[in-house]
Amino acid sequence: MTVQILIAGFGGQGILFLGKLLAYKALIEGRELSWLPSYGPEMRGGTASCSVTISTEPVGSPIITNPDILIAMNLPSLDRYEGSVKPGGMIFTDSSLIERPVARTDVKAFAVPATRMAVEMGAPNLANMIILGNLMKQCPDLVPYENVGEALAKVVSAKHPEMAEVNLRAIKTGFGL
Amino acid sequence: MxxxxxxxxxxxxxxxxxxxxxxxxxxxxxxxxxxxxxxxxxxxxxxxxxxxxxxxxxxxxxxxxxxxxxxxxxxxxxxxxxxxxxxxxxxxxxxxxxxxxxxxxxxxxxxxxxxxxxxxxxxxxxxxxxxxxxxxxxxxxxxxxxxxxxxxxxxxxxxxxxxxxxxxxxxxxxxxxxxxxxxxxxxxxxxxxxxxxxxxENKRPHNIINSLYLAPDVLEKTxxxxxxxxxxxxxxEARWESWMMDDAEYGIVAFGIAARVAKNAVTHLRQNGIKAGLIRPITVWPFPTSAVTGACARVRAMVSVELSMGQMIEDVRLAAEGRCPVTLCSRSGGMIPEPQQIIACVERLAKGGK
Amino acid sequence: MAVVFSKPKSLTDREFHYCPGCPHGIIHRLVAQAIDNLGIEGRTIGIAPVGCAVMAYDYFACDMVEAAHGRAPAVATGIKRALPDRIVFTYQGDGDLASIGMAETVHSAARGENITIIFVNNAIYGMTGGQMAPTSLPGQVTQTSPYGRDVATQGYPIRICELLSSLDGPHFIARVAVNNVKNVNQAAKTIEKAFRNQVEGKGFSLVEVVSACPTNWGMTPSKALAWVSERMIPYYPLGVFKDADEKEDRA
Missing domain, CATH: 3.40.50.970 (Thiamin diphosphate (ThDP)-binding fold, Pyr/PP domains)
Known part of the structure; x- marks a missing residue:
């Protein structure tokens, strides 16, 4: 089993953070993985993407050309990567920010109003965690809900341990708990 | 640990x-x-x-x-x-x-x-x-x-x-x-x-760290x-990894990220019935010449996969000693070859192309 | 039989390659004498430049490193950071320190590295045969300023002591000369102080030694020394430009 996940959006939407959380979960669950960020000259804004491969075997190339799963957090990312998703794959979109539906009919599309849900729960920056919660719900084998707390503890800044709790709440909201 | x-x-x-x-x-x-x-x-x-x-x-x-x-x-x-x-x-x-x-x-x-x-x-x-x-x-x-x-x-x-x-x-x-x-x-x-x-510590003659030797015969000696x-x-100290090379008819030489991509390509090629393999230099100086020379005697062609306009290929060609054709498959400028590009390159060779 | 004059222990028996009348010999001796006086020869590491003093590693009896052109302060930084209890000095000329190595000079000073720099300013590139140096005087004729240094196109000389003393990093910055006995004696004291500062952990000390180059200036040694008094010292005034000790005393 090898699953390639491409996460893309604006810088500042927590694209890399979401990828890291997936990577740590895979590590905790004893899987092979790679996490590869895009890197550009800008520190804020611009586009960001992150390629996460989770596998039961050693990961070949960490570069993802045709993802099994695309998480598009903004319209440019959906426009750019929609066509690259493998037939039968999945596309998660933040439908609060992306007004158009997924055009592909050979993939499973999940439109999650993540930003709106995040705003409603009082954590407007955590649309990424809402989407992650939804991904966990749709892909329980790939990203089981278990261990999410342990993974969060690894990724959340040591300076702000209280953020783990807020992130977990957002994940639960996305999961529908 | x-x-x-x-x-x-x-x-x-x-x-x-x-x-x-x-x-x-x-x-x-x-x-x-x-x-x-x-x-x-x-x-x-x-x-x-x-x-x-x-x-x-x-x-x-x-x-x-x-x-x-x-x-x-x-x-x-x-x-x-x-x-x-x-x-x-x-x-x-x-x-x-x-x-x-x-x-x-x-x-x-x-x-x-x-x-x-x-x-x-x-x-x-x-x-x-x-x-x-x-x-x-x-x-x-x-x-x-x-x-x-x-x-x-x-x-x-x-x-x-x-x-x-x-x-x-x-x-x-x-x-x-x-x-x-x-x-x-x-x-x-x-x-x-x-x-x-x-x-x-006044216990030994002074040590000198130096690269200057004005007498040419002395410099030549050093x-x-x-x-x-x-x-x-x-x-x-030459180090390399040989992957799927035992029965390979087409060899790829690649290191670093190019080798990771090449492994994916080799897997696909074998699924398509083309016996490909990879020699991955772990040292590029010293270059694993003997491994490449030996492989070149057994394969039909060798492909150098690189993120450059073709640099390592010179060492691959030297090692090949004319035993087999050597082809470049590369991207440059920050682009990375995709497995599909490598697959296409090897398939072209398998069909008798260059 | 009484010994009335001897070579410092910190010099080897190797014969200097310097030209007749070149003050490098005097300056080497002053450095070696300072090392002897402080009893630090066994724990001193010197760094030779590229320039006339390139083979200083053969002359100083302590451990020596030959550095790339201008890089001696960076090399000294590495050695001092690796061996903080060793005494580390560089011996550099004007091309090395004030031209190609300016960044290393300024930044080692700004960091206040606890090292000692002996900077020999003779206003010319000696080793390569007399080209214009960053410290060549306006109007000075050299191989690469054959009509005299034209400040309109070749710029002005750099006064290193004045420049570095504007920084907070250095502990001690002074300029001396070796053109007469009085100045040589003063230079001896100043160089020893620059080493003592390091022994006492005070920080970056640089002594600029206004020197001469009879060969490339095209003068006899005595004329060259007169030129130091008449032309060099007026442009490069002698004295202490920064001494953090005195500042503390005043405070």
């Missing part, structure tokens, strides 16, 4: 260097290797080591030269344009027979180039780079695990042969995170270095002596 942690390649190099007894790091910020310097800046002061952000790459490599002269383990890191600036100092390190480890997390060039991954400093790394007759030992990791493992090896080889060693990585290797088992801590006190400048060591390194 065997606990896996998740780290960026750049950080794995830094931590592995520290665990290999390196307590001195000098650098200058440049993308995409800055995490390495930042890691050293955080860790070194906590363990009694030295991190110093130098005024330039030139100063950094000369600080390395100073520490290396005292016999202590020392590292600098940079990316392509910065490594060009270090070439003068690297030539002096080689000329003074000083061990040190230089990391190049390559980005596209020439000039300011770009900041995306590249392997276009292959010539610079393997053929000298600075002025004069010399080589570096050049190690090419293809995973975060190897970023850590080859760093320790680089220090050991540099000390053993009194030759500076280079980790030749690229932006992908530096930026990616993978699980890694870090090497155990080793004592900073390493090999006996009677040549080091540590103060005579070169001959150094090349005898290089010959030993070539005989003993």
């Amino acid at each position: 065997s606990e896996k942690v998740l780290m960026k390649g750049n950080e794995a190099i830094a931590e592995a260097a520290i665990r290999s007894g390196c307590r001195f790091y000098f650098g200058y910020p440049i993308t995409p290797q800055t995490e390495l310097a930042a890691y050293m800046a955080r860790r070194m002061p906590k363990i009694g080591g030295v991190f110093l952000q130098a005024e330039s790459e030139i100063a950094a490599i000369n600080m390395v030269y100073g520490v290396a002269g005292t016999g202590k383990r020392v590292m600098t890191s940079s990316s392509s344009p910065g490594v060009s600036l270090k070439q003068e100092g690297i030539s002096y390190l080689a000329g003074a027979d000083l061990p040190a480890v230089i990391v190049n997390v390559q980005r596209g060039g020439p000039g300011l180039g770009g900041i995306q991954p590249s392997q276009s400093d292959y010539f610079q790394a393997t053929k000298g780079g600075g002025h004069g007759d010399y080589h570096l030992i050049v190690l090419t990791p293809d995973s975060v695990q190897e970023m850590a493992d080859l760093t320790g090896l680089a220090f050991d080889l540099a000390d053993r042969y009194r030759v500076p060693a280079m980790i030749l990585a690229d932006g992908t290797m530096g930026q990616m995170m993978e699980p890694v088992v870090l090497p155990p801590e080793r004592d900073a006190a390493v090999a006996d270095k009677p040549w080091a400048v540590t103060g005579t 070169n001959d002596e150094r090349y005898a060591r290089y010959a030993e390194i070539q005989a003993k």
